[in-house]
Amino acid sequence: MAAPMTHPPQPPKQFRGLKIALAATLALAAVLVVVLIAAIALFATVWAFPFGDDDAFTPDHMDAERAAKAFASRDVTIPPEFEFVSATRFPVFTGKESYRGTYRISVSLPSAEDLVAQANPTFPAFDELSCTDYSQESLAQIAGLPCPPGTPALASVRDSLPTHVDPPPDSETLILVGRDAHVELIVEATGH
Structure with a gap:
């Protein structure tokens, strides 16, 4: 079993x-x-x-060729008689970038004004920078001048919109500053 x-x-x-x-x-x-x-x-x-890249949003120094192209894209012509000093691109996350450039020429302020006005006929006539209001103070600040400037200075702002910011977004500003032996052209193309 x-x-x-x-x-x-x-x-x-x-x-x-x-x-x-x-x-x-x-x-x-x-x-x-x-x-x-x-x-x-x-x-x-x-x-x-x-x-992302944080460096993509830091100001970027430009050479003369890049600056000329950047300003040309904003319909600003730098007369060839002016010598390039420096230029900076201010990138933005979205929208139009800002640019600032400085140029120099060894002529009188009225002669420099004529050269710049002829090269940029779409700009209004230059006005004396007298710091009579906030916008004038803002333009003097861009040029690195005290208010009132201790040196002769002229400014022209194109595409100005009535805003509380001067220069306003999407505008182009030309500032001429008479120095001792030369005139500086400061170009400010603001973005948005």
């Missing part, structure tokens, strides 16, 4: 519930570990390779 078959002993029902709870806890722990690893990887990626 064959030996009776024996079955392994069954654990009590209370241990079966404990096994299910333990399996659920282990599954939850595994999910939390995966989420934690993903969060650490994301943080490391953002820290090591930030989204």
Whole structure:
């Protein structure tokens, strides 16, 4: 006669519930570990390779050729008699960038005014920078002059809109400053 078959002993029902709870806890722990690893990887990626480039929004010095192209894109012509001194591009996240440039010529202020006015006929006539109102003070500030300027200065702003900011967005400003032996042309093309 064959030996009776024996079955392994069954654990009590209370241990079966404990096994299910333990399996659920282990599954939850595994999910939390995966989420934690993903969060650490994301943080490391953002820290090591930030989204965007902060340098893309810092002022950028331009050479004479880039400055001429930038001002030409804003319909500003620098007369060829003027010598390039410096220029800066002020990038923006969206919209039109701003540009500022300085040029120099060794002629009288009236002669420089004539050269610039002939090269830029769409600009209004130059006005004396006298600091009589806020916009005049703002223009003197762009030229790096005190108010009232201790030196003769002229300004012309094209595409001025009635705003509380001068020069207004999307405008072009020409400032001529008479120095001892030369005249400086400061070009400000504001963006938005």
